Amino acid sequence: MTDPAKGIVAIIATCVVWGLSPIYYKALAHVPPLEVLSHRALWSFVMFAAILLVQRRLAAMWQVVKSQPMLMIAASVMISANWFIFILSTQIDRSTEASIGYYIYPLLAILLGRVVFGEKLSRIKWIAILLVLAAVVVLTVGLQIVPLVALALAITFAIYGVIKKGIDAGPILTVAGEVALVTPLAVVWLVGVHFAGFQGFQPASGGIFGANLRDTLLLICAGPITSIPLIMFAYGARRVAMATTGIVFYLNPTLQFLVAVLIFAEPFGTVHMIAFPMIWAAVILYSVTALRQDRAARKLAALG
Numbered sequence: 001m002t003d004p005a006k007g008i009v010a011i012i013a014t015c016v017v018w019g020l021s022p023i024y025y026k027a028l029a030h031v032p033p034l035e036v037l038s039h040r041a042l043w044s045f046v047m048f049a050a051i052l053l054v055q056r057r058l059a060a061m062w063q064v065v066k067s068q069p070m071l072m073i074a075a076s077v078m079i080s081a082n083w084f085i086f087i088l089s090t091q092i093d094r095s096t097e098a099s100i101g102y103y104i105y106p107l108l109a110i111l112l113g114r115v116v117f118g119e120k121l122s123r124i125k126w127i128a129i130l131l132v133l134a135a136v137v138v139l140t141v142g143l144q145i146v147p148l149v150a151l152a153l154a155i156t157f158a159i160y161g162v163i164k165k166g167i168d169a170g171p172i173l174t175v176a177g178e179v180a181l182v183t184p185l186a187v188v189w190l191v192g193v194h195f196a197g198f199q200g201f202q203p204a205s206g207g208i209f210g211a212n213l214r215d216t217l218l219l220i221c222a223g224p225i226t227s228i229p230l231i232m233f234a235y236g237a238r239r240v241a242m243a244t245t246g247i248v249f250y251l252n253p254t255l256q257f258l259v260a261v262l263i264f265a266e267p268f269g270t271v272h273m274i275a276f277p278m279i280w281a282a283v284i285l286y287s288v289t290a291l292r293q294d295r296a297a298r299k300l301a302a303l304g
Helices: 003-026 033-055 058-067 069-091 095-117 123-143 148-165 171-195 213-237 242-249 251-263 270-303
Strands: none
Touching: 003 069, 003 095, 003 213, 003 242, 003 251, 033 058, 033 069, 033 171, 033 213, 058 069, 058 171, 069 095, 069 148, 069 171, 095 123, 095 148, 095 242, 095 251, 095 270, 123 148, 123 270, 148 213, 171 213, 242 251, 242 270
């Protein structure tokens, strides 16, 4: 199997896990979101540390953090914010809106590519971006509320992607470094939750870990559920063209959308019926254009 093929398989597997992950986080809806986030960071770091220890690369991870501290800190902030918003969205019954965020993300990534890297955008891609903006306006006006969850998820993950392009290191080292930077804060928060009555943004009872076997195991599972897909996505993104990554990524929000509507039974009214087809049309336009460009590039490379 070629490297690009391996990359596509990795990204597809990642998107399936991400797309179905709201089911997992809904099972932890009674746990305060900051507590869930802290366990995500802590157990992800434990898993990464174990992997790197076996590979004898733990020192290399710290070297990455030391060599590019500002980029690593920025990446850890963006991914932590993204995680928190996603966890919160399942707890406040906004998984449909979260799926919109991940539909928007690839198109926002294109726009950032234009601004940051000077990448050219075709007329079709501009139309796709405008369709998404129009859909956001429809949702805002129709529901009389700005889709903040969707916008926040899209913005944080798009910025995270831009930052990752500037980090010169392998995927496991960089992601491990990011969670390593967040873990001390996570530990402080968990100690506060268990011994000082920290509550965070929701006045819910905390200190769930250890209270019963089910919740304890679910919180520990936040490690592999978080770390394995991140490793796969980082692995795939470095082997697949950005356009292809963007197309395959749409499997994630599609599964999230189906989970939200069919399993969680979240509202899907007239406004959504207008906005979602606009977003899907933008996705189709972008995907067709990206595939054509990728095919043309491969033909040119073959001739060269």
